[in-house]
Amino acid sequence: MPKSLLSKFIWLGIAVLGASAVGGIAITRGESINAIWFVVAAICTYLVGFRFYSAWICAKVLVLDETRATPAERLSNGRDFIPTNKWVVFGHHFAAISGPGPLIGPTLAMQFGYLPGTIWILVGAVLGGCVQDMIILFCSTRRDGRSLGQMARDELGPIGGWAALLGTMMIMIILIAVLGLVIVKAMAHSPWATATVLGTIPVAMLVGIYMKGIRPGRILEGTLIGIALLFACVLGGGLIDANESIRGLFQWSSEQTAWFVIIYGFSAAVLPIWLLLAPRDYLSTFLKLGVVFLLAISIVVLAPEIKMPHLTQFAENGMGPIFKGDLFPFVFITIACGAISGFHSLVSSGTTPKLLTNERDIRMIGYGSMALESFVAIMAVVAACVLEPGVFFAINSPAGVVGSTAAEAVATISSWGFPVTVEEMASLAAAMGEDTLLARTGGAPSLAVGMATIFSGTFGGSALAMWYHFAIMFEVLFILTTLDAGTRVGRFMLQDFGKHIWKPFGNVSSYPMTILASAIFVSAWGYFLWQGVKDPHGGINILWPLFGISNQLLAGIALCVATSIIIKMGKVRYAWVTGLPLAWLTFICTWAGWEKVFSSNPAVGFLSGASDMAEKLAAGALSPEVAAVAPQLIFAKRIDAVLAMLFAVILWIVIIDMLRMSFKFLNGGKVLPLSETPYTRSNPNASSVATGLH
């Protein structure tokens, strides 16, 4: 059989297998479905998307040119522009884009049932997220590795540039606040988790000192020692938890944990990076790649049954306990990162384009990394859905929604048709080594229970508590990395903004200015974190949708830049490649933003929520604890409303700017020229010597 025919049959087989897996997931009713089908459906979808759609985009729309020298080759300086082996770049790029978002978002979205979230993760990634990452990587590679903000300024003009910068800074603030809140929910009232996480800080410092002073630059040695010590931290946390006389020291309230996160974030931002920030990043990156790999293997080996129904009543009535609102538009806002993440465009226009050896690698690195990231989101779906739905809702529903005693909570959840008992939750908590697992909103604890169930089922059943706290440590470490890397970037951006008002503020090497800018930035996210901690409905219900909207807004800005570049390249007939995802995101973002601000349902709309609380406060209808914080919660809701509105306005400003520019260009008017760097022929020998790995 000729090779081309064989390959056609193989691809036909993959397409048929993928279609039947997706179909199986979509039409199964009543009987349980195996997690393997999710894995098969996902892998086949990514393979088909990669093989056909990405290849078509690269050939027809972007017209990648293997003979064109990349910035890494032309500007090679051994510092930031370094021609690097494509698999190494793939590893760097994936490690940079994969954050906690695709683990948490899909977990929260499972309140609608598994079907809507799964479909959006697959469709959104293949047609939206992967395309965005790849095209922005292409645009930046053709422009000497310039950042998204610079490209927006060069291609759209100053309005687009400023909007991109402002949007990025606001998304950082909300992102860090919500991630901080997830940590708080995972650590508060859990001595084992708190002790373990506290232990990781000196471990990171030790690794930092080792790599700087004892064995300079020996990253693998330092990291291996650190990973071993991290396991010791999990064990040590268990010992502390078992010791009645000292466990009380680590039994922190939500408020205390929030202060810990805030002080930690500030310290990490002002300490030298080699001491805490960088070494903890090595550890969390290794741990992350290891856990993702282990989880994939475990799901395949264990092949667990999915227990969540395909759709829950919350998809229709919008009264979900984790966050309120209908399936449309909120499932898209909640999944965010696993399908399309605007944040990725900052990495695609950051380090990665400066390392590419050849333009043809853009497809593998841009499209392929995002497909893998989306697969991580599918694994989070599986980990959430292998739990009994009653257990899933008991862990994730805030006390303010289902009742503050265990009996009340399980009665409410069982009344929804998801049976669960007080004994079941108590024995689960005991097995996981926790005092309680009720009302641990935020996604991290339920993901950890799911992961512990999968891991202990695959590798041995007796160590549930150990696996649970290992998973919690992994999640927290991972989130802290984003938290302080984000604080650092945010601080630089703030200084960049601030220098226009007060020049000395922009001096990034001045220590007093570093402290001042870090304090301002940490206060900004700390404020939202604190409101979240105080919120009787858990805070996640407010912050996560806000984060989702801001992240999709950034994706919208990136897609605007990409669309305008495609149009200026003379390919207006292909502008739908980025134009359609852009139109969809704009529609969803505007709709969700509108609902969050103006919905008359006080559980959804910020403004009606604030008025409703104000009325209840005036009428004396609030419980004393809630009444005490009500004024600040009312104020915070109004700030949230302003923010959500601002996000939508920024997005629309950029879109109108992009449309104005495009129409002018298509009518032969004068617009900013395409800022692409002129063609230089690549010298194939130079690049293969440079990367070292052949």
Added chain:
Amino acid sequence: MNILKKLWAYIRQASGDDAYERYYAHHQLNHSKSEPMNRAEYFKYWQKNKWTGVTRCC
């Protein structure tokens, strides 16, 4: 054996473990007249460079 060697080379390069050797080779090849940084100096420089800009996402 060859595969293991390649894998090891990959892990070292992806983690940055061999960054100094690569810098040294680059330096010898292109700027052999000036004095190269030593391991500790280079590591400090490399780390700072790596940690400027957006390196981690959500």
